[in-house]
Amino acid sequence: MNVRRILLVEDNMNDVELTLAALEEHRMSNQVDVVRDGVEAIDYLYKRGAYSDCLHTLPAVILLDLKMPKMDGLEVLRRVKNDLELKNIPIVMLTSSREEQDVVESYKLGVNAYVVKPVAFEDFVAVVKQLGLFWVLINEPPPDAPPRS
Amino acid sequence: MTKRNEETRREVGERKRAEAALIESEERFRLLVEGVSDYGIYMLDPQGYVVSWNAGAKNLKGYQPEEIIGSHYSCFFTEEDIAAGVPMRDLEEAVRQGRLELEGWRVRKDGSRFWSSSLVTTLRDEEGCIRGFSKVTRDTTERKQAEQFRREFSSRLERRVAERTAQLEAANRELEAFSYTVSHDLRAPLRHIDGFVQLLNKRERERLDPTSARYLRIIGEAANKMGQLIDELLELSRTGRIDMRVHRVELNALLDEVRRELAPTMTNRKIRWEISKLPPVEGDSTLLKVVLINLLSNALKYTSPRREAYIGVGHRPGENGKVVIFVKDNGVGFNMKYVDKVFGVFQRLHRDEEFEGTGIGLATVRRIIHRHGGQVWAESEEGRGATFFFSIMMARAEG
Numbered sequence: 001m002n003v004r005r006i007l008l009v010e011d012n013m014n015d016v017e018l019t020l021a022a023l024e025e026h027r028m029s030n031q032v033d034v035v036r037d038g039v040e041a042i043d044y045l046y047k048r049g050a051y052s053d054c055l056h057t058l059p060a061v062i063l064l065d066l067k068m069p070k071m072d073g074l075e076v077l078r079r080v081k082n083d084l085e086l087k088n089i090p091i092v093m094l095t096s097s098r099e100e101q102d103v104v105e106s107y108k109l110g111v112n113a114y115v116v117k118p119v120a121f122e123d124f125v126a127v128v129k130q131l132g133l134f135w136v137l138i139n140e141p142p143p144d145a146p147p148r149s
Numbered sequence: 150m151t152k153r154n155e156e157t158r159r160e161v162g163e164r165k166r167a168e169a170a171l172i173e174s175e176e177r178f179r180l181l182v183e184g185v186s187d188y189g190i191y192m193l194d195p196q197g198y199v200v201s202w203n204a205g206a207k208n209l210k211g212y213q214p215e216e217i218i219g220s221h222y223s224c225f226f227t228e229e230d231i232a233a234g235v236p237m238r239d240l241e242e243a244v245r246q247g248r249l250e251l252e253g254w255r256v257r258k259d260g261s262r263f264w265s266s267s268l269v270t271t272l273r274d275e276e277g278c279i280r281g282f283s284k285v286t287r288d289t290t291e292r293k294q295a296e297q298f299r300r301e302f303s304s305r306l307e308r309r310v311a312e313r314t315a316q317l318e319a320a321n322r323e324l325e326a327f328s329y330t331v332s333h334d335l336r337a338p339l340r341h342i343d344g345f346v347q348l349l350n351k352r353e354r355e356r357l358d359p360t361s362a363r364y365l366r367i368i369g370e371a372a373n374k375m376g377q378l379i380d381e382l383l384e385l386s387r388t389g390r391i392d393m394r395v396h397r398v399e400l401n402a403l404l405d406e407v408r409r410e411l412a413p414t415m416t417n418r419k420i421r422w423e424i425s426k427l428p429p430v431e432g433d434s435t436l437l438k439v440v441l442i443n444l445l446s447n448a449l450k451y452t453s454p455r456r457e458a459y460i461g462v463g464h465r466p467g468e469n470g471k472v473v474i475f476v477k478d479n480g481v482g483f484n485m486k487y488v489d490k491v492f493g494v495f496q497r498l499h500r501d502e503e504f505e506g507t508g509i510g511l512a513t514v515r516r517i518i519h520r521h522g523g524q525v526w527a528e529s530e531e532g533r534g535a536t537f538f539f540s541i542m543m544a545r546a547e548g
Contacts, residue, residue: 012337018344067333096340097333098383100391119339119376121347121369 004060004136006032009041009076010094011068018121019063019094022128028136033059038071042079045086058089061135066095066102074105081110090135189286192272195279197222197240209265209288211258222284225255227262243269243282252289264293321390328386335379342372381509384439388517393433397544400427400441400474403434404462407441414449423461428472429544436517437541443510444476444537451480451499451535459534467540471523477536482529491527514539 006028010016016034023029033056035041043049045058062080066073073093080086090112095102098116106114115131118124182190182203189206191199198221202214210217210225223236230236230253243249248270255265267286274280346369350362357365404424430437445460452458459479467473481499483491492515493508515525518539529535 014341014344015337018341018348021344021348095333096336098380099328099333100387117336117340119336119343120373121340121344124340124344 004031005056005058006132006136007041007044007059007062008032008034009036009038009062009068009073010034010065011036012065015065015117018124019128022121022125023132025125026129026132028132031136037068038073038076041076042071045080045089058086060090061131062089062091063094063131064091066093066097066106074102074109077106077109077111092131092135094131187287189267189284191284191286193222193240193282193284195281197236197282200281206286209257209263209286210255216258227254227256230254239269240282243271244279247271255286263288264290324386325390328383331379331383336376339372339376339379343369343376346372378509381513385509385513385516388436388439388513388520391436393436393520395431395433397429398432398434398437399429400437403438403441404445407438407445410442411446411449414446418449418453418458419456420449420452420458420460423459423463425461425463427462427464427474430472430474431542431544432521436520440514440517440539443514447510447537448476448478448480448535451482452478454481455479470543471540472543473538473540475536475538477534479534482531482533482535484531485529488527488529492525511537 006023008016008019010019020029020032020034023032033044035044040050041062041064044051044054044056047054047056062076064073064076073095077091077093080089080091087110091110092113092115093102093106093111094115094117096117103114112135113131115127118127185203185205186208187205188203189209190203191206192201194200198219199217202212202217206217207213221236223231226236235253239249239251248268251265251267251269253265254262256262265286266289267284270283272280272283346365350357350365350369353361401424404427408422448460449458452460459477461475461477463475463477465473465475492511511525514537518525518541521541523540523542525537525539527535527537
């Protein structure tokens, strides 16, 4: 079955595992593709480099970490939102930083949501559930976005 | 005849006496002028040649009267001034104005320079013809140097202030980078600790003995506590850094908002609120909300042992256009000998087991109120409640 994919862009393996565990609580972990930095995220979205032979559709939502090596989350955000084909993909900043400058900059670049990862895992699970439910199951993508099934 | 001779003799005698008196007076005056040693006093003829020279002038410029009388006064000027025609221009100006105050570098006989302040007066006879000039000169080099020193000193001071400001700004940027790092990098490992503890808990739920389960709970709680500490420290540093946007703030509306947000902490509590109508104040509503959140959540926390909590918010007149707002409770209170500590960072008057907290809340309150130009203070009696006060500018009347 061709389900709607979630692209998780996260360099920290612990965070990847915890996010997958949180998604698993809501039976969404098998829909997740994980890339480890901004450059990989861009390759994935344009099906370039290591992803040139992949057949995946564009993701229903991108969960994007802010601080990453090579290319940070803000740069990925900028590139996606400046691309006519990609800009409709909802992007959720999922980050540790609650610094105002990051929040302001993200919204300036057109982020769809900005979520500060709570320290308590229970709260994190609740947040991920909200995000998964909203962006993957509830949100109706614009007509020119990737098909839903 | 005899009578007329008599009169003539008397007139001649009087005139002689008058002349003698005049000569005596002139002589006294000459001696006086010559004797003045701190001021150079000399006369120039209409062309600028020196015709008289007192002791002060000798002291000041180093010339004996016989050396200088008959010389042109331009020899007192610097070469640059001579080349620029200053000596003759000064005299022409003195003729035009009658008297002229001058300042400038002059040259002594030995070639050394001094800063001179002088007054030139044009002397005219009864018909208005120019008879010459009198010149009174003073050496004000010391004053000039002092002034120059002061100017250099203040410019050096300004330079140093600019340097220090730059250093402070750099330190501030560093601090911001630091709190950014704290915000981002320090919270991540805490999240991992709590996350994996919870996963472990879930995985081993059936097999864990009670002690191991308790250990895991403590690890999780400790991680959360530290996360809370980091957040509140960041909040404290942010309240000192962010730009204030000062507007008219309706405290009652803000209180309603804060009470709604704190509602989850009030479940299963019996609370008697007494909130009076507060006057509008001048402030940053975001920061003042932080103040109210901290004061109300404190009141809620320390009244938790009471069967019925009482929390009152009221006001009373303050000084200089300010109003005093207070939050009063019937909680456990504190001993007034610790009153100096309640607003300090990390200062806590209760053990963690009694009341949870980080010891940053009231420090944040104080910092915010200070930034608003107000004061904070507290009154309490142990076991009988506490009242926290802050003063703040009242909003100007509208219209």
